[in-house]
Amino acid sequence: MDLHRFKSRQKVRLAYQLATATFLLRAYTLQILLEERANFNPDQPRVPRGNRYGGRWTKPGVDWGSPAAESRPRFIPISHEIEPPKVPAERPGTAAERNMIARQIARYLKGFPPIRRAVFLARLAWVINEAGHTIQSYFDEPKTLSELRRNALQPRPGYDIHHIVEQTSARRDGFPDWQIESDVNKVLIPRYLHWEITAWYSKKDEEFGGLSPREYLRGKSWEERERIGLMALQRFGVLKP
Amino acid sequence: MKIRQNHARFTSEQLVMRFAEIGIAQDNALLRNEIVSFNKLYDEKAVILAELKSREGDQRKLLLQLYRHPNMQVRLNAAKATLAIEPNEARKQLEAIAASGHGPQAGDAGMSLWTLDEGIFKPT
Numbered sequence: 603m604d605l606h607r608f609k610s611r612q613k614v615r616l617a618y619q620l621a622t623a624t625f626l627l628r629a630y631t632l633q634i635l636l637e638e639r640a641n642f643n644p645d646q647p648r649v650p651r652g653n654r655y656g657g658r659w660t661k662p663g664v665d666w667g668s669p670a671a672e673s674r675p676r677f678i679p680i681s682h683e684i685e686p687p688k689v690p691a692e693r694p695g696t697a698a699e700r701n702m703i704a705r706q707i708a709r710y711l712k713g714f715p716p717i718r719r720a721v722f723l724a725r726l727a728w729v730i731n732e733a734g735h736t737i738q739s740y741f742d743e744p745k746t747l748s749e750l751r752r753n754a755l756q757p758r759p760g761y762d763i764h765h766i767v768e769q770t771s772a773r774r775d776g777f778p779d780w781q782i783e784s785d786v787n788k789v790l791i792p793r794y795l796h797w798e799i800t801a802w803y804s805k806k807d808e809e810f811g812g813l814s815p816r817e818y819l820r821g822k823s824w825e826e827r828e829r830i831g832l833m834a835l836q837r838f839g840v841l842k843p
Numbered sequence: 844m845k846i847r848q849n850h851a852r853f854t855s856e857q858l859v860m861r862f863a864e865i866g867i868a869q870d871n872a873l874l875r876n877e878i879v880s881f882n883k884l885y886d887e888k889a890v891i892l893a894e895l896k897s898r899e900g901d902q903r904k905l906l907l908q909l910y911r912h913p914n915m916q917v918r919l920n921a922a923k924a925t926l927a928i929e930p931n932e933a934r935k936q937l938e939a940i941a942a943s944g945h946g947p948q949a950g951d952a953g954m955s956l957w958t959l960d961e962g963i964f965k966p967t
Contacts, residue, residue, distance in 0.1 A: 698875050698876075701874075701875070701876070702871075702874045702875050705874050706874060708946075709945060709946050712944055712945075712946070713944065740946075794946070795946070795950075797876060798873075798946050798947035798950055799950070801873055801876065801878055801881075801947060802947065802950065802951060802954065804878045804882075805873075805878055805881050805882060805885065806881075806882050806885040806886075808923050808924075808955075808964065808966070809923075809954070809955055809958040809959070809963060809964035810958075810963070810964075812885075812889065814882075833954065833957055834950070834954060836953075837941070837950050837953030837954050837957060838946070838947070838949075838950030838953070839944065839946075839949070839950065
């Protein structure tokens with residue numbers, strides 16, 4: 603790589619890191635301001651659940667609205683059942699430990715809106731430095747197959763190239779390199795989802811009679827491998843149904 | 844609790860407890876990408892299931908209580924293990940896990956549903 607291109611890439615990388623840090627800092631500041639300005643009294647009475655205005659602040663004599671069943675349907679958020687991960691302030695010494703914590707954070711934050719994710723992450727400097735891109739990519743919406751294939755032509759931090767038909771087992775079963783390494787067989791997907799799918803292929807499962815999917819697919823046709831590979835991408839939330 | 848041999852010595856409740864412990868350990872193994880550990884735990888789980896199934900009245904029904912376990916891998920294991928005895932309830936569990944988006948169990952549950960529909964997965 604020539605010096606000019608190297609410098610240009612460094613410049614883009616630094617600009618990206620600066621933009622990320624600025625965003626997180628603003629989110630954190632915003633949260634502090636909101637908490638300070640809220641000035642609410644937790645003991646103030648609220649409209650009881652089951653009424654149209656259930657949950658809102660109230661005072662004696664105010665209308666609670668009709669029973670909820672008579673009002674129009676509304677969005678009911680599903681509560682997070684999992685506990686927030688315990689994140690050490692100091693960066694753990696092993697990569698396995700750091701990866702585990704970052705993955706716990708990613709799956710915990712997946713159900714939250716972007717601002718709450720940013721606020722949560724803003725306090726975890728070592729996690730952001732270590733796995734910021736990778737955690738962020740875990741929140742991607744599913745994409746079309748053509749988008750995923752096109753993205754594979756330009757790899758990005760936080761993403762991995764994934765072979766729809768697994769490369770090692772396909773090679774072992776005699777499929778040619780041109781087919782395995784073809785652009786049609788490669789997609790760019792979020793790293794943690796790549797790990798989840800790869801683990802799924804390796805672990806023993808009841809549905810394949812106690813074999814792993816990789817063992818089940820041994821000796822099967824390219825089409826069958828591709829069918830299962832695409833379905834895995836879909837069910838793990840990478841590919842649009 | 845370690846149950847490696849002589850499963851007949853343990854009560855069904857103890858086996859259910861160990862089944863739940865295995866699910867939690869498998870979840871940790873997946874987060875660490877330790878697939879060998881996951882598969883060893885799978886083997887132990889299979890022995891426990893065979894023991895529960897062999898007991899009078901098929902004691903796998905005790906695993907239904909694990910549908911509300913806080914750990915998603917435990918719930919997933921319980922749902923798959925009870926498909927043969929409570930197919931409707933177990934399927935609903937799998938659908939709920941798949942819809943939760945909680946990785947990697949959501950994807951795993953989604954693939955279980957697909958293999959059931961395709962006739963690849965035949966619960967016994």
